[in-house]
Amino acid sequence: xxxxxxxxxxxxxxxxxxxxxxxxxxxxxxxxxxxxxxxxxxxxxxxxxxxxxxxxxxxxxxxxxxxxxxxxxxxxxxxxxxxxxxxxxxxxxxxxxxxxxxxxxxxxxxxxxxxxxxxxxxxxxxxxxxxxxxxxxxxxxxxxxxxxxxxxxxxxxxxx
Amino acid sequence: xxxxxxxxxxxxxxxxxxxxxxxxxxxxxxxxxxxxxxxxxxxxxxxxxxxxxxxxxxxxxxxxxxxxxxxxxxxxxxxxxxxxxxxxxxxxxxxxxxxxxxxxxxxxxxxxxxxxxxxxxxxxxxxxxxxxxxxxxxxxxxxxxxxxxxxxxxxxxxxx
Numbered sequence: 209x210x211x212x213x214x215x216x217x218x219x220x221x222x223x224x225x226x227x228x229x230x231x232x233x234x235x236x237x238x239x240x241x242x243x244x245x246x247x248x249x250x251x252x253x254x255x256x257x258x259x260x261x262x263x264x265x266x267x268x269x270x271x272x273x274x275x276x277x278x279x280x281x282x283x284x285x286x287x288x289x290x291x292x293x294x295x296x297x298x299x300x301x302x303x304x305x306x307x308x309x310x311x312x313x314x315x316x317x318x319x320x321x322x323x324x325x326x327x328x329x330x331x332x333x334x335x336x337x338x339x340x341x342x343x344x345x346x347x348x349x350x351x352x353x354x355x356x357x358x359x360x361x362x363x364x365x366x367x368x
Numbered sequence: 369x370x371x372x373x374x375x376x377x378x379x380x381x382x383x384x385x386x387x388x389x390x391x392x393x394x395x396x397x398x399x400x401x402x403x404x405x406x407x408x409x410x411x412x413x414x415x416x417x418x419x420x421x422x423x424x425x426x427x428x429x430x431x432x433x434x435x436x437x438x439x440x441x442x443x444x445x446x447x448x449x450x451x452x453x454x455x456x457x458x459x460x461x462x463x464x465x466x467x468x469x470x471x472x473x474x475x476x477x478x479x480x481x482x483x484x485x486x487x488x489x490x491x492x493x494x495x496x497x498x499x500x501x502x503x504x505x506x507x508x509x510x511x512x513x514x515x516x517x518x519x520x521x522x523x524x525x526x527x528x
């Protein structure tokens with residue numbers, strides 16, 4: 209049985225790892241000036257608000273899809289349009305709770321099973337989850353540059 | 369025994385995950401114009417060559433320290449100074465091989481053990497290794513912005 213093979217991280221520690229990253233991303237949202245959160249960009253890239261739209265459109269919907277084994281398509285436009293940073297922070301905090309709730313429903317067997325996330329990404333669930341985390345770190349790295357370009361000191365990367 | 373707890377990723381898959389990221393980082397090094405690799409920066413941040421110095425100063429030395437349980441201090445200045453992108457790519461490829469070699473020497477028990485990396489970061493080894501990966505994704509995210517600002521199309525994030 210796959211799950212009795214020697215493996216290297218517990219489900220609980222992986223959740224803690226992800227939520228640690230999410231706490232840091234939240235601090236960056238807080239640090240952005242309201243206007244720059246929605247407008248500042250470099251080299252034609254998306255402003256940070258749009259990147260956060262993506263992170264929010266992945267985290268809970270993806271995890272819900274995984275737990276329920278439903279393949280709703282990816283949808284960044286769903287739900288009400290957020291126009292203030294405070295709304296993003298509120299939605300972020302709701303997502304934090306929902307992630308914890310769905311995560312509890314993941315069994316160890318789930319992680320090694322294939323799942324066609326958003327009807328589009330057919331991978332073992334552990335790979336999909338690592339992708340969410342990496343994608344967040346990647347886009348947040350982009351937001352660090354935006355903050356520096358705005359002459360705002362970002363938090364240390366290791367603050368979680 | 370900790371390692372017989374249900375866990376979610378194998379050592380082999382975690383290595384593949386890291387080397388996949390490293391292959392993508394290598395593609396970014398290749399894409400940078402020679403001069404910009406050493407000089408281009410935004411908001412007073414380090415040029416990409418300096419970030420790659422950091423990644424190289426972590427990966428093999430850290431893994432070697434973990435395998436041998438030696439706490440040599442972190443040293444970014446060690447070794448010869450690289451002044452061409454081609455030298456970075458060569459060193460990157462050597463590191464790829466060495467990482468594979470040291471990784472083979474990691475036992476499953478190692479991942480959950482505490483180790484004082486570089487005599488400075490006392491954490492379970494799995495956390496240290498996830499940190500290397502995240503740190504690379506983070507700095508590479510920064511390099512994506514540099515490329516966009518230089519009007520160069522970066523590779524897709526999911527190319528590994």
